[in-house]
Amino acid sequence: xxxxxxxxxxxxxxxxxxxxxxxxxxxxxxxxxxxxxxxxxxxxxxxxxxxxxxxxxxxxxxxxxxxxxxxxxxxxxxxxxxxxxxxxxxxxxxxxxxxxxxxxxxxxxxxxxxxxxxxxxxxxxxxxxxxxxxxxxxxxxxxxxxxxxxxxxxxxxxxxxxxxxxxxxxxxxxxxxxxxxxxxxxxxxxxxxxxxxxxxxxxxxxxxxxxxxxxxxxxxxxxxxxxxxxxxxxxxxxxxxxxxxxxxxxxxxxxxxxxxxxxxxxxxxxxxxxxxxxxxxxxxxxxxxxxxxxxxxxxxxxxxxxxxxxxxxxxxxxxxxxxxxxxxxxxxxxxxxxxxxxxxxxxxxxxxxxxxxxxxxxxxxxxxxxxxxxxxxxxxxxx
Amino acid sequence: xxxxxxxxxxxxxxxxxxxxxxxxxxxxxxxxxxxxxxxxxxxxxxxxxxxxxxxxxxxxxxxxxxxxxxxxxxxxxxxxxxxxxxxxxxxxxxxxxxxxxxxxxxxxxxxxxxxxxxxxxxxxxxxxxxxxxxxxxxxxxxxxxxxxxxxxxxxxxxxxxxxxxxxxxxxxxxxxxxxxxxxxxxxxxxxxxxxxxxxxxxxxxxxxxxxxxxxxxxxxxxxxxxxxxxxxxxxxxxxxxxxxxxxxxxxxxxxxxxxxxxxxxxxxxxxxxxxxxxxxxxxxxxxxxxxxxxxxxxxxxxxxxxxxxxxxxxxxxxxxxxxxxxxxxxxxxxxxxxxxxxxxxxxxxxxxxxxxxxxxxxxxxxxxxxxxxxxxxxxxxxxxxxxxx
Numbered sequence: 001x002x003x004x005x006x007x008x009x010x011x012x013x014x015x016x017x018x019x020x021x022x023x024x025x026x027x028x029x030x031x032x033x034x035x036x037x038x039x040x041x042x043x044x045x046x047x048x049x050x051x052x053x054x055x056x057x058x059x060x061x062x063x064x065x066x067x068x069x070x071x072x073x074x075x076x077x078x079x080x081x082x083x084x085x086x087x088x089x090x091x092x093x094x095x096x097x098x099x100x101x102x103x104x105x106x107x108x109x110x111x112x113x114x115x116x117x118x119x120x121x122x123x124x125x126x127x128x129x130x131x132x133x134x135x136x137x138x139x140x141x142x143x144x145x146x147x148x149x150x151x152x153x154x155x156x157x158x159x160x161x162x163x164x165x166x167x168x169x170x171x172x173x174x175x176x177x178x179x180x181x182x183x184x185x186x187x188x189x190x191x192x193x194x195x196x197x198x199x200x201x202x203x204x205x206x207x208x209x210x211x212x213x214x215x216x217x218x219x220x221x222x223x224x225x226x227x228x229x230x231x232x233x234x235x236x237x238x239x240x241x242x243x244x245x246x247x248x249x250x251x252x253x254x255x256x257x258x259x260x261x262x263x264x265x266x267x268x269x270x271x272x273x274x275x276x277x278x279x280x281x282x283x284x285x286x287x288x289x290x291x292x293x294x295x296x297x298x299x300x301x302x303x304x305x306x307x308x309x310x311x312x313x314x315x316x317x318x319x320x321x322x323x324x325x326x327x328x329x330x331x332x333x334x335x336x337x338x339x340x341x342x343x344x345x346x347x348x349x350x351x352x353x354x355x356x357x358x359x360x361x362x363x364x365x366x367x368x369x370x371x372x373x374x375x376x377x378x379x380x381x382x383x
Numbered sequence: 384x385x386x387x388x389x390x391x392x393x394x395x396x397x398x399x400x401x402x403x404x405x406x407x408x409x410x411x412x413x414x415x416x417x418x419x420x421x422x423x424x425x426x427x428x429x430x431x432x433x434x435x436x437x438x439x440x441x442x443x444x445x446x447x448x449x450x451x452x453x454x455x456x457x458x459x460x461x462x463x464x465x466x467x468x469x470x471x472x473x474x475x476x477x478x479x480x481x482x483x484x485x486x487x488x489x490x491x492x493x494x495x496x497x498x499x500x501x502x503x504x505x506x507x508x509x510x511x512x513x514x515x516x517x518x519x520x521x522x523x524x525x526x527x528x529x530x531x532x533x534x535x536x537x538x539x540x541x542x543x544x545x546x547x548x549x550x551x552x553x554x555x556x557x558x559x560x561x562x563x564x565x566x567x568x569x570x571x572x573x574x575x576x577x578x579x580x581x582x583x584x585x586x587x588x589x590x591x592x593x594x595x596x597x598x599x600x601x602x603x604x605x606x607x608x609x610x611x612x613x614x615x616x617x618x619x620x621x622x623x624x625x626x627x628x629x630x631x632x633x634x635x636x637x638x639x640x641x642x643x644x645x646x647x648x649x650x651x652x653x654x655x656x657x658x659x660x661x662x663x664x665x666x667x668x669x670x671x672x673x674x675x676x677x678x679x680x681x682x683x684x685x686x687x688x689x690x691x692x693x694x695x696x697x698x699x700x701x702x703x704x705x706x707x708x709x710x711x712x713x714x715x716x717x718x719x720x721x722x723x724x725x726x727x728x729x730x731x732x733x734x735x736x737x738x739x740x741x742x743x744x745x746x747x748x749x750x751x752x753x754x755x756x757x758x759x760x761x762x763x764x765x766x767x768x769x770x771x772x
Contacts, residue, residue, distance in 0.1 A: 004754055021711065203406070204406050247634045324405055
């Protein structure tokens, strides 16, 4: 079955009682059991442990990622937290991409480090660096590709091979490309993590997260920790996300096509000193982008002449591009990572991995691309 | 303040000036207030203020203005369903003694409204074919003809009326034009001199099959003329539903484009099948309405109707054998749907009228979704094979 068919139908079956074609919002805390002996015979007991609406979304996302199963969470960070919790204990070591969402860096350095977990922030674009960083107590390799915000790519198959040789689970944050363009489990990873807030919802209306795994054993671990800590997705959010997911490929395709046009426009503009977009021939890992994904996504960054001051002026001048965190939604959003998404990362660390002060991140939406280019051109011309 | 009072008067969290949500909030409130009675009576309050959600609500208003702009008009009233919108346009423009022109090709509930219910209010009707321009002109010329209710393309047989001709005749004879534009969508037909566009937003506007709603769109003068009736009828669109509609509209163009591309591919495929005797889809080069549709529309939507070379039982067996197409009414949502036309959309017509409307036992309506077209074609093929061998 094609991806676009699965995104509409997977996980959704008409309600057996009424024939409703869509999954109802099961806004119920608890589920009645027929008898003590038949406890859980219908699959649900308490919504922290499982809820039919959330379950429908889990089945859909698992089908889209070609995973064995999926669990859904209240946010992307809640999902990531459960990946850490399910794989790491005091005394363990984890390898994390040196360029990653600021929240990942914070979770590792400010929280898990306190509980005796050691982290190495490694250039996962370089498989040799990962191989060298592996220790006897390494229990997790966590990569993000394309990385937020520099878009550096990690070769998922190469890192998965190293991880499998050592029996270490490899988790990939697949938020930027979505399963429509990139399926980490097909490339050998064990875990795919998402902020569903981004492309799955796509309408800037919910926050949520998902973990897709390649084995029932890993899924059980995730469920155990989710149930224990309570970081669940609500049935209403699951329903909105289910509905949003039905147009995932349409949105991502349009967003990516728009991003390509904008990246090429920016590359030609005299006020722009640098542009990075995996779909540009000038992108350092353009070949890898083509090899491991079927599209380039809708995230790009650029720097303008005049550094931080000019960058801030640009962001204040755009009208159609909205100055806001988040990404992946139908509206085009513009972000200054140094003051917004990556403010938590120490300045020296930011510079080391290429998050410069003048970097402007764009999450391209589904608007008419001529309107977007005109908005950026007008703002750039003011510099 | 005692806490027992506080629970009904919680401190409001006001956003700082300029600190705006990217997505508009759902204004789930019945009442709106002003600091003083005088403020509530000010000219500005009357023009832009809110009082009671049956009259207007900011979430719903935002949707109305957006839909109006997409349809190239400047005002609109959103209501709880497509049929509520049809009734608003009818009752808002008619009185006892008037005559309405309706068409045999129309959507069944539209026909039922005009043929069964309006006569109870003393409103007469003339039922014609949308292709009968001479008959339309003669009916418009009658002194008592006040309004014409039509569709483009028609549901379910996708007949394409000549919008320029019908609207010109209507202007000449001072007949109010109400176009149910649901099939063509909010982006089509705006340049024609239609007085009121009506949409079932349940279909392409919402697009996800998760909310019902309707809208009447027109120039502000015309919308204001029917607004008091709308407030009195009370068929309002709930703000929570307006939010879902607005959310659906964000992907409207992407979805309509994909619906149309899938439908055209399926229509073309069906024309090559020996089990199919006729395909009705204005996007087909061979369709009778194609030239007109190409002039009037940018794309042709997701509904494809066709005649199987089969009796009722085999037709129903074909529909039952489909797996990806769900048997149900409605259209314009992400999932593909299928309907037996005579059963679902023709029971108000006599056998002779059904024949004139081209409704046969073998007539099937597909509301094509946005799935992968290869999967949809494979499903149709396996169902045909199962029934026809």
